[in-house]
Amino acid sequence: MLDKIGIAKRIAKEIKEGYYVNLGIGIPTLVANYIPKGMNVVLQSENGLLGMGPFPYEGEEDADLINAGKQTITTVAGSAFFDSAMSFGMIRARKVDLTILGAMEVSDNGDIANWKIPGKMVKGMGGAMDLVASAKNIIVAMQHVNKAGESKLLPKCDLPLTGVKCVKKIVTELAVLDITPEGFRLLERAPGISVEQIKNATKGRLVIEGDIPEMIID
Amino acid sequence: MLDKIGIAKRIAKEIKEGYYVNLGIGIPTLVANYIPKGMNVVLQSENGLLGMGPFPYEGEEDADLINAGKQTITTVAGSAFFDSAMSFGMIRARKVDLTILGAMEVSDNGDIANWKIPGKMVKGMGGAMDLVASAKNIIVAMQHVNKAGESKLLPKCDLPLTGVKCVKKIVTELAVLDITPEGFRLLERAPGISVEQIKNATKGRLVIEGDIPEMIID
Amino acid sequence: MNKTVKNADEAIKDIQDNMTIMLGGFGLCGIPENCIAALVKKGVKGLTCISNNAGVDDFGIGLMLQTRQVKKMISSYVGENEEFERQMLTGELEVELIPQGTLATRCLAAGYGMPAIFTPAGVGTEVAIGKETRKFMVDGAEKEFLMEMAFDADFAIVKAWKGDPHGNLIFRETARNFNPMMAMAGKITIAEVEELVPAGELDPDCIHTPGIYVHRIFQGSNYEKRIEQRTVRKRN
Amino acid sequence: MNKTVKNADEAIKDIQDNMTIMLGGFGLCGIPENCIAALVKKGVKGLTCISNNAGVDDFGIGLMLQTRQVKKMISSYVGENEEFERQMLTGELEVELIPQGTLATRCLAAGYGMPAIFTPAGVGTEVAIGKETRKFMVDGAEKEFLMEMAFDADFAIVKAWKGDPHGNLIFRETARNFNPMMAMAGKITIAEVEELVPAGELDPDCIHTPGIYVHRIFQGSNYEKRIEQRTVRKRN
Numbered sequence: 058m059l060d061k062i063g064i065a066k067r068i069a070k071e072i073k074e075g076y077y078v079n080l081g082i083g084i085p086t087l088v089a090n091y092i093p094k095g096m097n098v099v100l101q102s103e104n105g106l107l108g109m110g111p112f113p114y115e116g117e118e119d120a121d122l123i124n125a126g127k128q129t130i131t132t133v134a135g136s137a138f139f140d141s142a143m144s145f146g147m148i149r150a151r152k153v154d155l156t157i158l159g160a161m162e163v164s165d166n167g168d169i170a171n172w173k174i175p176g177k178m179v180k181g182m183g184g185a186m187d188l189v190a191s192a193k194n195i196i197v198a199m200q201h202v203n204k205a206g207e208s209k210l211l212p213k214c215d216l217p218l219t220g221v222k223c224v225k226k227i228v229t230e231l232a233v234l235d236i237t238p239e240g241f242r243l244l245e246r247a248p249g250i251s252v253e254q255i256k257n258a259t260k261g262r263l264v265i266e267g268d269i270p271e272m273i274i275d
Numbered sequence: 276m277l278d279k280i281g282i283a284k285r286i287a288k289e290i291k292e293g294y295y296v297n298l299g300i301g302i303p304t305l306v307a308n309y310i311p312k313g314m315n316v317v318l319q320s321e322n323g324l325l326g327m328g329p330f331p332y333e334g335e336e337d338a339d340l341i342n343a344g345k346q347t348i349t350t351v352a353g354s355a356f357f358d359s360a361m362s363f364g365m366i367r368a369r370k371v372d373l374t375i376l377g378a379m380e381v382s383d384n385g386d387i388a389n390w391k392i393p394g395k396m397v398k399g400m401g402g403a404m405d406l407v408a409s410a411k412n413i414i415v416a417m418q419h420v421n422k423a424g425e426s427k428l429l430p431k432c433d434l435p436l437t438g439v440k441c442v443k444k445i446v447t448e449l450a451v452l453d454i455t456p457e458g459f460r461l462l463e464r465a466p467g468i469s470v471e472q473i474k475n476a477t478k479g480r481l482v483i484e485g486d487i488p489e490m491i492i493d
Numbered sequence: 494m495n496k497t498v499k500n501a502d503e504a505i506k507d508i509q510d511n512m513t514i515m516l517g518g519f520g521l522c523g524i525p526e527n528c529i530a531a532l533v534k535k536g537v538k539g540l541t542c543i544s545n546n547a548g549v550d551d552f553g554i555g556l557m558l559q560t561r562q563v564k565k566m567i568s569s570y571v572g573e574n575e576e577f578e579r580q581m582l583t584g585e586l587e588v589e590l591i592p593q594g595t596l597a598t599r600c601l602a603a604g605y606g607m608p609a610i611f612t613p614a615g616v617g618t619e620v621a622i623g624k625e626t627r628k629f630m631v632d633g634a635e636k637e638f639l640m641e642m643a644f645d646a647d648f649a650i651v652k653a654w655k656g657d658p659h660g661n662l663i664f665r666e667t668a669r670n671f672n673p674m675m676a677m678a679g680k681i682t683i684a685e686v687e688e689l690v691p692a693g694e695l696d697p698d699c700i701h702t703p704g705i706y707v708h709r710i711f712q713g714s715n716y717e718k719r720i721e722q723r724t725v726r727k728r729n
Numbered sequence: 730m731n732k733t734v735k736n737a738d739e740a741i742k743d744i745q746d747n748m749t750i751m752l753g754g755f756g757l758c759g760i761p762e763n764c765i766a767a768l769v770k771k772g773v774k775g776l777t778c779i780s781n782n783a784g785v786d787d788f789g790i791g792l793m794l795q796t797r798q799v800k801k802m803i804s805s806y807v808g809e810n811e812e813f814e815r816q817m818l819t820g821e822l823e824v825e826l827i828p829q830g831t832l833a834t835r836c837l838a839a840g841y842g843m844p845a846i847f848t849p850a851g852v853g854t855e856v857a858i859g860k861e862t863r864k865f866m867v868d869g870a871e872k873e874f875l876m877e878m879a880f881d882a883d884f885a886i887v888k889a890w891k892g893d894p895h896g897n898l899i900f901r902e903t904a905r906n907f908n909p910m911m912a913m914a915g916k917i918t919i920a921e922v923e924e925l926v927p928a929g930e931l932d933p934d935c936i937h938t939p940g941i942y943v944h945r946i947f948q949g950s951n952y953e954k955r956i957e958q959r960t961v962r963k964r965n
Contacts, residue, residue: 400805
């Protein structure tokens with residue numbers, strides 16, 4: 058079973074040379090730490106930055122320089138600032154190659170729910186609806202099952218949707234799956250996890266073809 | 276009868292402290308020369324400049340610094356450059372207080388024709404259609420009659436329209452007129468011009484109420 | 494042009510009860526601290542606030558929530574604020590949540606004189622309820638969009654890094670965020686700046702908001718520029 | 730990122746016959762001189778060119794008209810060009826004239842992922858023929874708008890003052906004009922710059938076009954920067 062860092066490491070392998078990538082809050086933010094050194098990748102922060110760097114050294118925080126999670130950050134050489142209209146403009150125009158974000162539920166047709174739980178305080182969707190509606194390629198980092206052991210990979214989302222038919226790939230603590238017209242297609246198992254365990258943890262349609270390899274991380 | 280400079284001088288009197296003004300090609304460009312010294316007025320050039328200054332001194336022309344008529348210009352302190360989308364954005368959003376442009380015909384409901392003569396080479400409307408469709412206040416600088424002595428202030432434009440019901444005021448070699456629901460309202464006569472002469476030169480509906488003063492220039 | 498006013502009190506003096514105001518900033522980054530303090534002091538009530546976030550309990554728009562000056566918030570994300578949560582749950586505060594890009598683009602639409610825009614954000618979700626949808630061809634496939642309307646705000650209040658008496662503004666780093674679009678979108682736009690310089694000192698090629706969009710400007714003071722999430726790394 | 734290519738020939742090598750290309754510039758100001766020369770040299774034909782103007786007889790897009798490479802021009806103003814006039818009158822050249830603001834905004838729409846925009850420009854004129862119109866309330870009164878579609882261009886070719894290998898661009902003075910929007914609107918965007926500097930040298934707060942929109946960049950040479958209307962005043 059993967060921990061958060063394992064999920065982040067596995068997702069990092071999906072990033073390719075020359076990609077512009079938007080990383081959501083939580084596990085997706087961790088992905089930045091595992092992009093191979095020397096690979097040219099530019100991180101977009103939807104509040105208005107291309108070329109996000111690591112956190113600043115202690116004492117070098119700048120209140121004017123934050124990411125979409127409101128964390129203090131730095132920039133790398135070749136960065137550019139812009140306003141939020143242009144930021145979401147480039148997102149809508151599909152200039153961002155890969156969007157990585159978290160989810161509470163995903164359905165087997167690619168719907169995603171990650172912003173609202175009825176009965177709980179609703180904080181808002183932020184930029185998530187814009188990102189999922191426009192992204193060329195969306196990878197979701199999420200837990201396969203909730204604390205009660207119930208699957209979060211469903212035939213249909215129970216929670217209010219963030220976007221429809223948009224998710225392309227899912228990386229969980231148990232598996233890597235693609236969304237296909239036939240449902241979730243199992244691509245890889247987490248180390249030590251059996252196909253049976255993944256089957257039991259997946260409520261939506263699950264396509265298993267041939268031998269499913271164990272994922273390789275590091 | 277006014278010459279071009281007279282028309283420009285008379286229009287300059289319509290400019291008020293704090294105005295942002297867009298000047299079209301031809302007579303309107305001359306208006307800039309007669310804005311009272313010390314009055315704070317900012318000239319917009321729709322190719323992407325606020326704060327247009329006079330022509331450069333000989334030898335100081337800059338190919339990167341032109342106005343909407345493609346003439347070399349200068350800037351004044353407090354100027355700003357921007358792209359054409361923002362330029363027409365501020366025009367559409369009615370941030371420009373006054374637009375001054377030429378016309379071939381104007382109708383008594385405020386329609387304007389100034390871009391196309393059937394049978395002649397059509398060069399295009401440039402920014403004229405955007406300007407007339409959005410301007411808060413449009414003053415037209417034009418000749419009252421054509422070379423054949425025919426009125427260009429009509430019940431209805433014969434030429435293809437640039438915009439509909441948009442002109443507010445007209446300054447010609449003979450008169451100053453407003454557009455009202457009742458048609459052209461005569462406000463002022465050019466020096467030495469009689470009301471009768473203006474009547475004869477105006478084919479559209481003309482409202483004449485009370486004594487019409489002679490315009491004062493300089 | 495000289496659009497300079499003395500201070501925040503003078504800048505906001507005619508903001509009345511029940512008006513709609515936009516406030517720039519993302520989180521606590523790039524927010525108009527001086528004008529928010531002046532609004533609290535003035536005690537104007539029943540405001541509809543368009544702002545991406547609602548501050549924290551004791552800073553930003555949170556200060557105006559403490560004093561019950563806000564009737565309605567139009568935002569994309571409103572976490573990190575207990576008083577906000579309390580007022581929302583008791584129904585004292587009306588809240589309209591809209592996608593962040595939609596918020597930004599509805600400001601842009603107002604500033605660019607476009608009555609409405611089309612966005613795919615929210616299609617198929619509760620955000621789409623009651624909204625007109627329309628399909629367009631995108632990259633050879635049909636895609637559905639929502640029609641979203643330009644904002645209509647009585648005042649926009651923004652915070653810039655530098656400005657001049659013409660109202661030209663330059664923002665710094667990610668403190669730019671929503672400020673330029675809101676500056677364009679207000680019927681009356683107020684800009685507070687960290688540094689007000691004489692006309693001609695700002696590079697005309699580097700101005701983010703041309704002065705034509707700004708009606709009042711002043712140099713603010715005592716900027717706290719609070720950091721919401723201080724994240725750092727250790728030196729090796 | 731390193732999007733640097735050697736020169737204009739390499740930058741335009743895959744522009745094919747019958748493609749739609751955008752070319753930045755207003756008049757002869759801010760036009761991609763090097764790429765135009767390379768297109769003439771390559772001899773690619775049947776092009777649809779989206780550009781505010783069509784150059785003059787012996788400069789700018791005029792050079793591509795001399796060689797009959799242009800099938801259709803989409804512009805707002807095409808004066809000052811005899812060969813253009815000749816080809817248009819003989820029907821060799823198709824011409825679509827659209828308002829300048831509409832041209833700019835249809836580029837912006839493409840760059841911002843908006844399939845269509847609304848503008849009042851051209852309402853009630855022949856520009857409106859065949860177009861969908863729609864009324865919206867503006868300042869308390871009903872106003873009619875045309876729906877205009879985002880452009881769809883295979884290539885955009887722009888000219889900037891400075892750029893870096895990431896494709897970040899800075900324009901100079903009114904040579905900015907249509908270049909930033911076209912840079913955003915091309916499926917593939919080529920930027921030629923007067924000065925290509927290493928990544929990190931451009932001030933990130935002053936970049937007009939972020940590199941994400943630019944696919945190829947090179948430092949041009951031998952810029953003529955011809956002046957169309959040399960207007961001067963005498964020193965007193």
